[in-house]
Amino acid sequence: MRKTECLAMILAGGQGSRLGALTKKIAKPAVPFGGKYRIIDFPLSNCSNSGIDKVGVLTQYRPLELHSYLGTGGAWDLDRNGGGVFILPPYAQEKGADWYKGTADAIYQNINFIEITNPEYVLILSGDHIYTMDYSWMIESHKMNKGEATIGVIEVPWEEAPRFGIMSTDKKGRVTEFAEKPSKPKSNLASMGIYVFNWKFLKRYLEEDAKDSVSNHDFGKNIIPKMLAADAKLFSYAFDGYWKDVGTIASLWEANMDLLKENPSLNLHDPLWKVYSVNPSLPPHYIASTANVTSSIVSEGAMIYGEVENSVIFHGVKIGKGAKIINSVIMPFTTIGENAYIEKAVVAQNCEIGSGAKIISEDNSVIVVPEGEVVLAENSSKQVG
Amino acid sequence: MKTVMGIIDLQENDKLIKEMTAKRPLAAVPFAGRYRLIDFSLSSMVNSGMDTVGILLPNKSRSILDHLRSGKDWDLARKHDGLFYLPPAEAENGLRNGNIQSFYRHLDFIENSSQKYVLISGSRIVYNMNFDNVLRFHQNTGADITMVYNMESTENTAGGTVIKTAENGLVQDIAVQAVTYEDAKVAMGIYLMDKHIFTNIVESCFSHGGTNFLIDGLMHVDDSYSIYGFKHDGYVARINSTASYYKASMEILNPEIWQEIFMNVDRVYTKVKDEAPAQYKKNAKATNSLIANGCVVEGTVENSILFRGVKVGKGVHVKNSIVMQKCDLQEDALIENVICDKNVVITHGKWLKGASNYPLIVEKGVVI
Numbered sequence: 001m002r003k004t005e006c007l008a009m010i011l012a013g014g015q016g017s018r019l020g021a022l023t024k025k026i027a028k029p030a031v032p033f034g035g036k037y038r039i040i041d042f043p044l045s046n047c048s049n050s051g052i053d054k055v056g057v058l059t060q061y062r063p064l065e066l067h068s069y070l071g072t073g074g075a076w077d078l079d080r081n082g083g084g085v086f087i088l089p090p091y092a093q094e095k096g097a098d099w100y101k102g103t104a105d106a107i108y109q110n111i112n113f114i115e116i117t118n119p120e121y122v123l124i125l126s127g128d129h130i131y132t133m134d135y136s137w138m139i140e141s142h143k144m145n146k147g148e149a150t151i152g153v154i155e156v157p158w159e160e161a162p163r164f165g166i167m168s169t170d171k172k173g174r175v176t177e178f179a180e181k182p183s184k185p186k187s188n189l190a191s192m193g194i195y196v197f198n199w200k201f202l203k204r205y206l207e208e209d210a211k212d213s214v215s216n217h218d219f220g221k222n223i224i225p226k227m228l229a230a231d232a233k234l235f236s237y238a239f240d241g242y243w244k245d246v247g248t249i250a251s252l253w254e255a256n257m258d259l260l261k262e263n264p265s266l267n268l269h270d271p272l273w274k275v276y277s278v279n280p281s282l283p284p285h286y287i288a289s290t291a292n293v294t295s296s297i298v299s300e301g302a303m304i305y306g307e308v309e310n311s312v313i314f315h316g317v318k319i320g321k322g323a324k325i326i327n328s329v330i331m332p333f334t335t336i337g338e339n340a341y342i343e344k345a346v347v348a349q350n351c352e353i354g355s356g357a358k359i360i361s362e363d364n365s366v367i368v369v370p371e372g373e374v375v376l377a378e379n380s381s382k383q384v385g
Numbered sequence: 386m387k388t389v390m391g392i393i394d395l396q397e398n399d400k401l402i403k404e405m406t407a408k409r410p411l412a413a414v415p416f417a418g419r420y421r422l423i424d425f426s427l428s429s430m431v432n433s434g435m436d437t438v439g440i441l442l443p444n445k446s447r448s449i450l451d452h453l454r455s456g457k458d459w460d461l462a463r464k465h466d467g468l469f470y471l472p473p474a475e476a477e478n479g480l481r482n483g484n485i486q487s488f489y490r491h492l493d494f495i496e497n498s499s500q501k502y503v504l505i506s507g508s509r510i511v512y513n514m515n516f517d518n519v520l521r522f523h524q525n526t527g528a529d530i531t532m533v534y535n536m537e538s539t540e541n542t543a544g545g546t547v548i549k550t551a552e553n554g555l556v557q558d559i560a561v562q563a564v565t566y567e568d569a570k571v572a573m574g575i576y577l578m579d580k581h582i583f584t585n586i587v588e589s590c591f592s593h594g595g596t597n598f599l600i601d602g603l604m605h606v607d608d609s610y611s612i613y614g615f616k617h618d619g620y621v622a623r624i625n626s627t628a629s630y631y632k633a634s635m636e637i638l639n640p641e642i643w644q645e646i647f648m649n650v651d652r653v654y655t656k657v658k659d660e661a662p663a664q665y666k667k668n669a670k671a672t673n674s675l676i677a678n679g680c681v682v683e684g685t686v687e688n689s690i691l692f693r694g695v696k697v698g699k700g701v702h703v704k705n706s707i708v709m710q711k712c713d714l715q716e717d718a719l720i721e722n723v724i725c726d727k728n729v730v731i732t733h734g735k736w737l738k739g740a741s742n743y744p745l746i747v748e749k750g751v752v753i
Contacts, residue, residue, distance in 0.1 A: 035662030036678070074457070268661030269679065279458075279657045283647035284418035284677035284690070286640055294669055299662035300419075300678055301648065303640065313662075 004083065006139055006196070007119040008052045009110070010043050011103050012127030013060030013089075018248045021370035022348055027059065029127035030066040031252070032331045032349060034259055034268065035299040035312050037277045038069060039246060042132065043125045044076040044085070045275045050135040054083040054117060057127070058106045060099060063089055075278045088113060102217030108206040119199055124219065126193040130255050131243040132266065132273050133194075138237045142196045147235040149201070149227055151175065152194030154239050164190035165220045167236050175234040178224055189236060192243060195219065201232070242266040253346055253366040256312045256329045260295050280315050280332070290321050306336070320355065331371075340377075345369060386434035386517055389577070390500040393426050394441045394598075395449065396473065396484045397507050401543055401626035404746040405726060412508035413448040414624065415709050415727070417637045417647075418677040418690045421452055422624060423508040424655045425646075430504070431459050432651035433516035437466040437498055441487055442473055452656050459654045469494065483596030488587045495580050503583045505598070507574040511622040511633060513646045513653060516577070519615050523577050526554060528613035530582065530603065533575035535621045541565045543626040546572040546599065548614055556612040559604050570614065573621065576603070582610060620645050631724065631744045634690055634707050638673055660693050668699065684714070692727075705741070723747060 016028025023031065029040035040057070047055050055078060059066055073085030088110050090099050100106035107114075107124065114122060121142065123135055133152075142150035153167050161182070168177035168187045177186065205223055209215050215222045227234055242265040246252040258264060268275055282301025287293060291304040298304065299315040306323030313319070314331045320338035328345045336342065337355030345359045348371040353359065356377035361367040369375060399406040405414050412423035423440075430438050438461060442449065453459075456468030474490035495503060502523075504516060514533075523531040534548055545565040549558040565571050586602045595601025603612070620642050622633035636642055647653055660679025665671065671686040679694035684701030692710040697703060700717040707724045714720065718731040722739035726749040731737065735753050739745030747753065 262666060269664075269681065274659045275661070276659050279659075281652040281654050283420075283643065283653070284675040284692075285663065286638075286643055287671045287674050287676060287686075288640065289673040289687075291672060293665045293671060295667050296665045297662040298665065298676070303644075 004054050004117050004119045006052055006121040006123055006135075007114060007117050007199075008043075008047045008055045008123040008125055008135070009107060009114075010040070010047075010055060010057045010125045010127050011106060012040055012057050012066065013063075013100050013106060014128065015061040016128065016247065019252065020249060021368045022249070022252070022346065023062070025062065025371050026065045027062045027127075028247070030069055031246075032314055033130060033246065033252070034256060035297045035314055036280075037275060039130065040066070040069075040127050041076070041275055041277045042130050043127060044073075044078065045273075046131075046133050046135060047123075047125075048076045048078055048276065049273050050133075052123065052135060053078065053080045054086070054119075056086045056088045056110065056113060058088045058100065058110065060090060060106075063087075069278055071278070076276045086113065102215075102222075103219045104206060104209055104215075104223050105217035107202075108210050108217070111203060111206065114199065114203075122197050122199050122202055124193075124195040124197070128245065128247055129192065129243060130246055130266065131192075131239075131241060132270070132275065133239055133241060133243075134273075135194075135196075138194070138239075139196055141237050142235065145173070145235045146233065147196075148198050148233040149224075150196040150235045150237050151224070152192040152239055153189040153236045154192050154243050155188055156190045158185070158188050161185035161188045161190065165193075165224075167191055169236045173236045173238070175228065175236055178228055180220055189238070191220065191224075192239060193220070193245075195224075196237075249346065249366050249368055253329060253344075256346075257310070257327065259297055259312065260310050262295075282315050285313075285315075288321075291319075306338075306340075314349070348373070351375065386520060387436065388500050389433075389435050389502040389504050389516070389520060390495070390498050390580070391426075391430040391435045391438040391504050391506065392441060392471075392488075392495075393423060393430075393438065393506050393508055394484050394574075395423070395443045395446070395508055396441060396487060397443070397509055398625070402624070402630060404627060404748060405630070405724075408445060408749065409448040410443040410445055410508075411624070412443075413452060414630070415692060416511065416624070416630075417634065418675045418692050420653060420655045421449075422511070423449065423452070424653055425511050425513065426506045426508050427453075427459055428651070428653045429512065429514045429516060430506070431461065431654065433514075435504070435516070436461070436463060437469070437500060439469040439471045439491070439494060441471045441484065441491070444473055446473075454656075458656050466499075483601075484598050485587060485590050485596050485601060488598060489591040492584055492587060496584060498580070501579065502577060503580045505574075505576045505583070509624045510573050511624065511646070512573070512617065512619060513649050513651060514617055514619060515651060519575070519577050522554075522613070522615045526613045527611075528554075529610035530576060530578040530606070530612045531615050532556065532603075532612060533573045533577075533615045533617050534570045535573060535617045535619075537565055537569050537571045538567065540567055541571075541623065541629070543623070543629055545569075545623065545625075546574075548572055550614040554613040554615065556614050559599075559612075561600065570616070571623075572614075573617065574599075578610075586610075627724075627746065628743060631707070635688070635705070638675060638688060638690070643675070658693055663691075669697075706744070726750075729753070 012029040016023040078084045244255045285302035288305040293308040298313040301316040305321040306319045316333040322339040326343045331349040334351040336353045343360040347369040354376040395412040399411040455462040461468040474486045590602040663680040666683040669682040677693040694711040698716040704721040717734045719736040730752040
């Protein structure tokens, strides 16, 4: 059998509580994004396009919809003989059952799974980032540096640096210092939460960390600082494409709006780097003669009779005559009645917005309509906020 | 419907739609922005619960093989049953042609299947139908052979097979006509029968020198078998000429028909291409159009169908046209009443116009 050189593990168990109403019923990685995708499509497609054909997906919070979405991985071309997608929720062991207590603990609890594959390297990914990236270059760089760990980093604006885990590096890219959310950052290289580890090296640290009762069992907070303290060979790998953490409503909305620029920096139309998703089997969308759509993206099966400006319209959405959608994200199979007005909103899937309803926030923040909600014109003002 | 196997006969007459079928069979002609004609029959079979479908291949079959592959996108890549390819039989001494020869050659496949019935269909007709009703009708009437027809609302100069039925559905006459008139009962090329009856007809037809299943087979069964007609009430479009292709495409722009065919509980499946959602730029203006994923629209599109991955540049005007996969309409180009086959490039500022009742066809891959 072919040996798996690199096994990818996607951390997809987080509750995503900062996404509020959008993650009441589904896990964060299953949240719809960009007109036809779900967030997890990005790391999965990256794996598939990078030639990584064995991917563990660690799930925990509200996993059912995510599990059914992943299926056997066929949508990402990951239904492979002896490989493909492995769904890894917490499971009971002889000493009892335990939830994943942190990102490192989630991997620790799956040591058995990783040992079966026995890869040279493990690639740890997060299930809540939007980006397209060829991991094979990062792995190559890890090999060239003869590193024990390589951390994906991206330059962020200096004023935003205090929000991230910040890496300081020497000329060769070796990490000299790591500071989690520093108030006075020494560098503007932010950790992307993407790591390549030599498996044997990582395993040692995971086992030590598991014994540490005061640890948060988190890669950023515990594992990386411990490795750094032991003077391990940690390198950075700089990524210069589009990358966005969509952990909050505001950032999710922004990332959607980023797709609407005249020349979006995230190219979803690259024939050599397609982002895959589960296909809803819907026809091309219909734009009626009363419709007017500008600076927007629209997916299959949508029916548009109204006006859409600078918005993301998912598959199966219906927008009635005279309705106006501005700077908003309308998720799958939501119906918007005639003459409704929606501005700067994220309307989740399967909602019904009545005719004449008005959805706009009073304070310029992004307003969210949770999954399956029915909003009528009479009470639409109460919906605000 | 597990008791019914499907056979889609792709050896169809494509004489009247030559521009689009030079390199592909009729079944592989792109339709409605995303599909190929075969998708409609095949999806109806799958949605009816049939899980064995044989595809009787025509000579130029590469595009159809590339489209269907393992059958996975139709959920037909299965351990048992699933999708089967039936290659065309070579004409011996060049004397025999037609589908009887090919059916005859594959009779063992049909005999060895575990299903009781066989449902034969072509691919040129656009519909979304659940064959469950056809099977129930077949069993209730005790028919030996059931053929599906619909009532044509307009005259069709490309011709068709017109049938006459008694009140109980018994078929009294079958005639192939050059023109079918309003209110005619026109056969849809869909036949349901016990597989032994099918085998008998094919064998007898073959031994008597017949070549065509309908003309030499069904029309000559005399009284030995009873034939019943099942009326299908849904939308039907027959694609047998360039004019009918254009007409049906424009009909799909009617949201009621679009919804009936595509937004039905039973979906129409096709090969998945994983294109990004369509992108409308600042100056885009689209009205009464079907626009597939992967398109980037910067110009004006009206009463038109854009297939996957079409680029409509700045200042471009697309009117009453059908633009197939990956065409590139560059700045200030204008097309009206035009069908652009796949990968056509209309360069900067070129104008192309067809007649409103006869579109101009730009062949695959042409750069203008």
